[in-house]
Amino acid sequence: MISDLPPFVILLVGAFLVPLFRGRARVAFMVLLPILSFIHLLGLAEGSSWQLTLFSFDLTVVRIDRLSRLFGYLFHIAALIGIIYSLHVKDDLQHISALAYAGSALGAVFAGDLITLFVFWELLALTSVFLVWARRTERSYRAGIRYLVAQVGSGVLLLAGVILYARQTGSVTFGHMSLDGWGPGLIFIAIGIKCGFPFLHNWLTDAYPEATPTGAIFLTAFTTKVAVYALARGFTGAEFHGFPILVYIGAAMTAFPIFYAVIENDLRRVLAYSMINQIGFMVCGIGIGTELAVNGAVSHAFNDVIFKGLLFMAMGAVLHRTGRMNGSDLGGLYKSMPKTTILCIVGACSISAFPLFSGFVSKSMVMSAALKEGHDLVWLILLFASAGVFHHAGIKIPFFAFFAHDSGIRCEEAPRNMLAAMAIAAALCIGIGCFPGGLYRLLPFTVDYVPYTSGHVITQLQILFFSALAFTWLKFSGIYPPELRSVNLDFDWFYRRPMLALAKRGVATAFSMKVKLECFVLEFGRIFLAKLLSLLGPASRMARSQGTSSMVFWVAVMLLLVLCLYFV
Numbered sequence: 001m002i003s004d005l006p007p008f009v010i011l012l013v014g015a016f017l018v019p020l021f022r023g024r025a026r027v028a029f030m031v032l033l034p035i036l037s038f039i040h041l042l043g044l045a046e047g048s049s050w051q052l053t054l055f056s057f058d059l060t061v062v063r064i065d066r067l068s069r070l071f072g073y074l075f076h077i078a079a080l081i082g083i084i085y086s087l088h089v090k091d092d093l094q095h096i097s098a099l100a101y102a103g104s105a106l107g108a109v110f111a112g113d114l115i116t117l118f119v120f121w122e123l124l125a126l127t128s129v130f131l132v133w134a135r136r137t138e139r140s141y142r143a144g145i146r147y148l149v150a151q152v153g154s155g156v157l158l159l160a161g162v163i164l165y166a167r168q169t170g171s172v173t174f175g176h177m178s179l180d181g182w183g184p185g186l187i188f189i190a191i192g193i194k195c196g197f198p199f200l201h202n203w204l205t206d207a208y209p210e211a212t213p214t215g216a217i218f219l220t221a222f223t224t225k226v227a228v229y230a231l232a233r234g235f236t237g238a239e240f241h242g243f244p245i246l247v248y249i250g251a252a253m254t255a256f257p258i259f260y261a262v263i264e265n266d267l268r269r270v271l272a273y274s275m276i277n278q279i280g281f282m283v284c285g286i287g288i289g290t291e292l293a294v295n296g297a298v299s300h301a302f303n304d305v306i307f308k309g310l311l312f313m314a315m316g317a318v319l320h321r322t323g324r325m326n327g328s329d330l331g332g333l334y335k336s337m338p339k340t341t342i343l344c345i346v347g348a349c350s351i352s353a354f355p356l357f358s359g360f361v362s363k364s365m366v367m368s369a370a371l372k373e374g375h376d377l378v379w380l381i382l383l384f385a386s387a388g389v390f391h392h393a394g395i396k397i398p399f400f401a402f403f404a405h406d407s408g409i410r411c412e413e414a415p416r417n418m419l420a421a422m423a424i425a426a427a428l429c430i431g432i433g434c435f436p437g438g439l440y441r442l443l444p445f446t447v448d449y450v451p452y453t454s455g456h457v458i459t460q461l462q463i464l465f466f467s468a469l470a471f472t473w474l475k476f477s478g479i480y481p482p483e484l485r486s487v488n489l490d491f492d493w494f495y496r497r498p499m500l501a502l503a504k505r506g507v508a509t510a511f512s513m514k515v516k517l518e519c520f521v522l523e524f525g526r527i528f529l530a531k532l533l534s535l536l537g538p539a540s541r542m543a544r545s546q547g548t549s550s551m552v553f554w555v556a557v558m559l560l561l562v563l564c565l566y567f568v
Helices: 010-013 021-042 066-085 092-109 114-133 138-169 182-195 202-210 213-223 224-235 245-263 267-288 292-323 338-351 358-372 374-402 416-434 454-477 498-536 548-567
Strands: 045-056 057-064
Touching: 010 021, 010 092, 010 245, 021 066, 021 092, 021 267, 045 245, 057 114, 066 092, 066 224, 066 292, 066 416, 092 114, 092 213, 092 224, 092 292, 092 454, 138 182, 138 202, 182 202, 202 213, 202 267, 213 224, 213 267, 213 292, 224 267, 224 292, 245 374, 267 292, 267 358, 267 374, 267 454, 292 338, 292 358, 292 374, 292 416, 338 358, 338 416, 338 454, 358 374, 358 454, 374 454, 416 548
Parallel strands: none
Antiparallel strands: 045 057
């Protein structure tokens, strides 16, 4: 019976059992959940299972192949690390939401049809928003509302696309599709929202920095990576017949966040922009569509969850101990939090693709594929983006948080469970970077790529060296943008400023019209009642006493009229 369960059941059901446990029993139960679920996944054979019929459509609730299994492994690792990191939290809401969120992500990546995908797509939104609201501040509440609108909007577009796609093809199987017709187009946009495509990305940079220190770890792992999986499953470059839209969308995603990350003061918002930058490499690889490119995109998604999670964990530990997250308010924390500092540097080296760290063995695959397929301009953009990510995530994050000026803050080191979770992530970053063969064996296609060649290593070291040199020169020359206590808006300026003002004016106009309409109705009612009273009231002519002869006369007239009508 247990072996027949879908992979997501253990985490989804276990999430709602968490409040039944207390103390060490709760700790053991929460840690065992992803471990047992992972062991359960290991025992499931490749192929489809849990098939059923709905409205004449054949649904495949669970489909296991190399692509879905890889993301299944990744999400179990992320869930385990996130749970260990959050063991000190006493908030049942966060624990239930996080585990249900992880289960929903598993359900989405193992979905074999678009209807099942839609169900878990919406569950991702409903379970994750509580990790933003759990911070219980006005800013987190507003950010959560905007986040939920974006996520539910993505689900609505997905559902509309599924309906049109089903009418067009007669099937809801989740597989490769072209962009012919409205159905695939709407599905593509729905996935693009969760991926953080340009102009559709603001929900990410808005909500993730407002989540709880522990909730942000889960947010970085699941929503965007489910979208990357869906893009790899449904839209690869080979299926576009040479239409390179994803290649250029991905290239744009790698480049534009760099400029916002450099001027951003909130270090978790810097990491949010950096996440869009890294997803751009994945989108670009999926768009190129060759086996090397798709392997690079998928492996980079795997590594990004771990090293980006490590950086978010380090910043979460800083926020937990100091209550501050702006670079202008931090600095000198290496004296109080030396272990967190070292672990953060490991994450910074990984995201910057230093040789012997995980980012190097996956990012270089995408760049090599771009160059091999003749995308020279895209390769140059990716090269610039590689230098930029080291500039703002590899250097800026650890520098302003732990070094820079001494802010005078003296605090305790991060809790032991936080350090343990960060240590696991750091070990994976180094282990995958030094021995990538284990990850390569899990990828969808056979890997014959060798990352550690003299050309790859020397090129990457040159990029890192000149990027560090540029940061040093900009910093000491005073050109580097100062850390200002401000909130920077990009495309969300349009709906958080003029569109908000327009909405407020619309509400005010509607309220004014409502008041005027109420006054008109009341005045009309007053006149109508006065007229009615004058006709039928106690003083009206109709209320006066009438003589008997007059009444008999009118009764006779009415009777005569009735007889005439009857006989005629």
